[in-house]
Amino acid sequence: MGIGSYLHLPAVQHALIAGTLVAIVSGLIGPFVVTRRAAFAVHGVSELSFTGAVAGLIWADDAVLGALLGSLVVAAAIGLLGAREHERDSAIGVTLAFGLGLGVYLLSGHGGFARTASEILFGQILGVSNGQLVLLLAVAGAVLVAMLVLYRPLLFASVDPDVAEARGVPVKLAGLAFLFVLAITVTEAAQIVGTLLVLSLAITPAAAAHRLSSRPAVVAVLAVLFALLASDGGLLVSLTGLNTSNVPASAFITAISFAVYLLARLVGPRSVRRRRTAQA
Amino acid sequence: MAEDPTVRLRGATLRFGDRELWGGLDLDVAPGEFLAVLGPNGSGKTSLVKVLLGLQQLSSGTVEVCGRAPRRGSTRVGYVPQQKSFDRDVALRGRDLVRLGLDGHRWGTGLPNRTARQRVDRAISEVGATAFADAPLGRLSGGEQQRLRIAQALLGDPSVLLCDEPLLSLDLSHQQGTSALIDERRRTAGTSVLFITHDINPILPMADRVLYLAGTKWAIGTPAEVMTGERLSALYGAQIDVLRVRGRIVVVGAPDAAHADAAGAHHHHPVGDDHDHGSRAAGGHPWE
Numbered sequence: 001m002g003i004g005s006y007l008h009l010p011a012v013q014h015a016l017i018a019g020t021l022v023a024i025v026s027g028l029i030g031p032f033v034v035t036r037r038a039a040f041a042v043h044g045v046s047e048l049s050f051t052g053a054v055a056g057l058i059w060a061d062d063a064v065l066g067a068l069l070g071s072l073v074v075a076a077a078i079g080l081l082g083a084r085e086h087e088r089d090s091a092i093g094v095t096l097a098f099g100l101g102l103g104v105y106l107l108s109g110h111g112g113f114a115r116t117a118s119e120i121l122f123g124q125i126l127g128v129s130n131g132q133l134v135l136l137l138a139v140a141g142a143v144l145v146a147m148l149v150l151y152r153p154l155l156f157a158s159v160d161p162d163v164a165e166a167r168g169v170p171v172k173l174a175g176l177a178f179l180f181v182l183a184i185t186v187t188e189a190a191q192i193v194g195t196l197l198v199l200s201l202a203i204t205p206a207a208a209a210h211r212l213s214s215r216p217a218v219v220a221v222l223a224v225l226f227a228l229l230a231s232d233g234g235l236l237v238s239l240t241g242l243n244t245s246n247v248p249a250s251a252f253i254t255a256i257s258f259a260v261y262l263l264a265r266l267v268g269p270r271s272v273r274r275r276r277t278a279q280a
Numbered sequence: 281m282a283e284d285p286t287v288r289l290r291g292a293t294l295r296f297g298d299r300e301l302w303g304g305l306d307l308d309v310a311p312g313e314f315l316a317v318l319g320p321n322g323s324g325k326t327s328l329v330k331v332l333l334g335l336q337q338l339s340s341g342t343v344e345v346c347g348r349a350p351r352r353g354s355t356r357v358g359y360v361p362q363q364k365s366f367d368r369d370v371a372l373r374g375r376d377l378v379r380l381g382l383d384g385h386r387w388g389t390g391l392p393n394r395t396a397r398q399r400v401d402r403a404i405s406e407v408g409a410t411a412f413a414d415a416p417l418g419r420l421s422g423g424e425q426q427r428l429r430i431a432q433a434l435l436g437d438p439s440v441l442l443c444d445e446p447l448l449s450l451d452l453s454h455q456q457g458t459s460a461l462i463d464e465r466r467r468t469a470g471t472s473v474l475f476i477t478h479d480i481n482p483i484l485p486m487a488d489r490v491l492y493l494a495g496t497k498w499a500i501g502t503p504a505e506v507m508t509g510e511r512l513s514a515l516y517g518a519q520i521d522v523l524r525v526r527g528r529i530v531v532v533g534a535p536d537a538a539h540a541d542a543a544g545a546h547h548h549h550p551v552g553d554d555h556d557h558g559s560r561a562a563g564g565h566p567w568e
Contacts (some may be wrong), residue, residue, distance in 0.1 A: 031371055149387050156384035161371055162361045163432070166333045166352020167385045210369050214416035219371040 005241045013116045014128040015235055022192045023201060023231035027224030030206025032178060033279055035158045039203050041078060041179065046090035048074045048200035049187045051103030054119045060108055063120065064132050067187045074099065075183035079176045123250035138186050146181045154178055154217060154253040172206040192231065200230030200254040201227050208261040211268035228256035235278045283311050284347065284473040286439045287332060292341035294327055300496045303325055305341070307491065307500065311439065312470040314463065314486050316477060319493035320534065325476045329442045333357060346439050353385055356435030360443040363426055363450060368418040373427045375413040378403055381432030403431040407461055423454025431462055440472045441465070447482055453481045480507065481528045
């Protein structure tokens with residue numbers, strides 16, 4: 001069966017729409033994750049959306065809803081525990097370890113432990129239902145609006161917090177708002193690539209974009225484009241004849257994402273190698 | 281003074297818990313005046329800036345900036361923070377940093393705006409930063425970054441410019457360039473300058489007056505009046521010598537704010553070792 005016939009399947013169409021939505025919002029938050037050094041927060045929230053997903057699955061038969069609610073609780077916990085920057089990492093670590101253990105406990109009482117766990121951890125992009133798609137669309141819309149509204153003050157607060165505060169930016173509030181946006185985005189991305197591989201959409205594309213430009217707008221656009229390339233590209237590759245052994249799409253998504261990053265490092269004007277040559 | 285002061289403090293006192301930073305501070309800063317603010321670490325220099333920015337409330341007394349209570353985000357006040365380098369990979373050009381000073385506090389992404397761009401261009405050219413304004417911010421030198429910060433602070437055409445150790449970690453030529461820039465601005469635009477520094481020498485030629493904070497006490501006057509052994513000894517409650525060597529002022533015996541906090545300074549400066557306890561015991565004792 002060629003790739004063209006796959007594209008007519010509702011499951012594949014759903015997956016592509018979901019992948020596109022997730023790529024757009026991940027690409028949007030990515031540059032801020034990099035600037036604010038929040039990679040560990042992304043990892044923490046996504047790991048913990050595992051716990052939320054399991055809880056949602058058990059109590060409401062809805063992993064996505066559980067993961068979303070769980071991530072909001074986690075974002076609030078990180079925001080409250082890690083008010084000071086140097087406490088943030090340990091606060092995330094503490095929350096992460098406990099939450100993940102809780103997830104394991106909850107899942108152990110549930111049938112089909114290994115299969116469910118691996119789906120949540122490594123992604124299950126082809127299983128997106130209509131209802132999940134609507135939820136994803138709503139969440140993506142909300143994140144998009146939030147990021148557009150937050151954009152300038154969040155940028156100011158992220159790169160230059162002292163001056164931003166003096167200029168009247170609510171620095172702490174902007175940081176907390178971003179944490180919630182991040183939690184929602186990460187949870188959404190986790191549906192597609194799995195909680196363990198979220199960084200490949202939320203950080204790698206933005207990190208690649210950072211190598212190529214220092215214009216904030218260009219970095220934002222590139223990050224979204226790279227995330228789209230990885231997400232939809234990985235999905236399509238997983239459907240081709242190359243994928244004879246049914247490797248999950250997330251494996252290809254992370255591979256493409258990483259390849260883009262490596263390429264950006266090699267060719268980027270901001271690469272260390274070029275810089276040295278230019279100075280010589 | 282004929283013109284209304286831009287900064288006015290009356291009986292201003294700042295306390296954190298039971299620790300008083302300074303008390304009964306009276307201060308008028310005239311338009312175009314260059315006021316150096318000196319003192320050891322922990323004497324409340326940065327807190328004074330925060331009060332004037334509206335980020336910190338006085339414990340008692342009054343403060344006015346341009347005749348009004350300080351307000352967070354006011355365009356009447358420009359702020360140049362301590363020199364702190366940006367991340368090498370920060371996704372920002374020099375001009376983006378300056379632009380944030382204009383509308384970075386507004387919600388939304390902002391639309392392309394010619395007037396705003398021209399204002400940013402003008403502010404950048406006024407500090408002589410045009411040549412590197414489009415370069416990645418993180419790859420610029422400390423002096424170049426500081427020029428852009430000054431452009432950012434001056435963009436709103438403030439009446440008061442607050443500079444918190446803007447020369448820290450800059451080399452000598454960048455120190456001179458940065459302070460000359462600030463000096464020129466206050467002469468041409470009549471901007472009052474409050475310049476916090478631990479070393480008066482780089483700005484000695486331009487400082488009209490010195491506000492010296494130490495313990496809970498303070499002294500104010502021209503550099504020649506304040507920077508004397510007698511005044512500083514009384515301020516610290518310890519023997520302080522002020523030497524003038526080749527046009528530089530060297531203070532001997534005072535805890536050096538640049539190297540240590542008051543406690544750590546004991547070992548390096550035996551003469552000034554009781555300043556902390558001594559001045560606190562003496563309580564607020566304004567000079568003038």
